[in-house]
Amino acid sequence: MKRLTALLLALLALALPALAEPMALLDYTDDILEDGSPIYYFQELSLKLPADWRGKVMAMPGEGGVRFYQIASHEKYAAEGVDGGGFLFMLGASVNGSFSQLPRFEYLGFSEASAMNYYLQLPTDYPAYLEEGIQAEYDAMCEQIDDVVRNVEFYPGTGAEKADAPQAKAQDASGSGGVTLTRARYHFEQSALPRYFYDDPANMLQVLEESGTYRLWCSLADENGVEYPYQAGDYAEHVYTTADGATVMQIEMPRPEETPQCYRVYMVYAPATGDAAYYTVEYDGLLGESALLCGRSKALEHTVYDGAAVLDRADGGYGDALLAEAQQVAALAGFSPSLTAGGAVQAPVDTEPDGDLAVIACDEQGFTTMADPAYSWDYQEGTGLSIYTQNAGKIPYVIVFRSEDLLGEPYEYIQEQYTPHMRNKYGEALADVQEIERYEIGGKQLPAGLYSYYVGDTLVDMLRLMDSTGSRTVSYTAKFIHGEGDATMAALDAAIRGFRAE
DSSP: OHHHHHHHHHHHTSOOOOSOOOGGGGOOEEEEOTTSOEEEEOSSEEEEOOGGGTTTEEEEEETTEEEEEEHHHHHHHHHTTOSSTTEEEEEEEESSSGGGGSSSEEEEEEETTTTEEEEEEOOSSOOSOSSHHHHHHHHHHHHTHHHHHHTOEEOTTSOOEEOSSOOHHHHOOSSSTTOOHHHHHHHIIIIIHHHHHHHOHHHHHHHHHHHOHHHHHHHHHHHTTOOOOOOGGGOEEEEEEETTSOEEEEEEOOOOOSTTOEEEEEEEEOTTTOOEEEEEEEEEOBTBSEEEEEEEOTTOOEEEEEEEOOOOTTSTTHHHHHHHHHHHHHHHTTSOSOEEEOOOOOOOOOOSOOTTSEEEEETTTTEEEEEOTTSEEEEETTTEEEEESSSTTSSSEEEEEEOSSOOSOHHHHIIIIIHHHHHHHHGGGEEEEEEEEEEEETTEEEEEEEEEEEETTEEEEEEEEEEEETTEEEEEEEEEETTOOHHHHHHHHHHHHHOEEO
């Protein structure tokens, strides 16, 4: 949680995109003037940078405009997997006043030829890399941004009215370090959540499932001095599993009041393939209170797909409406709209088969898995596929069993049903019980029960794991003599990694 919070805060330092994206006007060529100053020639204006920025600054076209970064910070952060470090400003253009919602900006002027407002968007946090020399260079560059604004030149024929002086300090009136509730919420829903979901879908879903969206929002807002009226009850997470094995997380957000704040967001993830998609149900105030179903790509490109229902939490059919919308989103993402509530969020499965392993087909239960070809195996009705790592029909072994049903809460099943079953079966011979919510094996984190019991004077260990895949639950069992389980656990790992439902 601590790492993720830090990353979200780093994102808050990135440029927040304006609503208009007239990228043709922001195509550019660059050059170096005789005095050493870098200069960028756009379609309607030139942007001259200080001479001592040469070799220290880079430009990157992107969503909303052209961003300028301090090279040293950007490269240091990029090496750590954080995008956007060293952000200095973004040159943007807007057909309306939408840029005035930005917490910090410098207004450059208005072009009559294109009817565009030009501005520089500034960072709302401190994105310099925290190393003494790099920080000093970044600070010096920031002190010269007013000079960049003064040196902007609109070309003759644009009819441009250039702003007289930098405006950013007057615009930073939020009283909270430049971050307003409106902008923070926009950034949280439309940038931070999708960025970190696409970066590591399984981890992001796990964090949200364990800690909740509200806690993540509070971490971001508190660290940036944003006052917010929301309570934990304003957020809710619902997890569904599609019939073809994808996870759909539906997150209810506080009721929006402005475009494009969200009623709900969706994160769709298929562990077997790594496919991921992020969707939003956004407030649309143009035609009264209404909603739009939209999406954000990995590059944060915004797409409007369809209209959506606003939904009323007090309505008796609210739960059914949420499910229907989740089914629509699953289908939009290319998965089965047949959803089952619940299901653990899984990490990606290694889909590359190991050339040293044999594929085992269990036609009776409709799956294949993998094992060392030196082992033996058989299928028994009611037991499943048994893989024997020494002698056929005897401990040690691994069992794979695919049930006809899907367990909504497999960890609760272990706690409330399987552990009591083991206690009743072995009684005083049961020496130890451990219930583990997320046991890591086979590239996954699965709910498990670890049991040790005596057979005569011999202590036997048994690990039982549950995995929800598609519309059915798969259980894995590894049984071995205490202290002699290395080969059997390796066989269990291979069986989980190699499992494929037909």
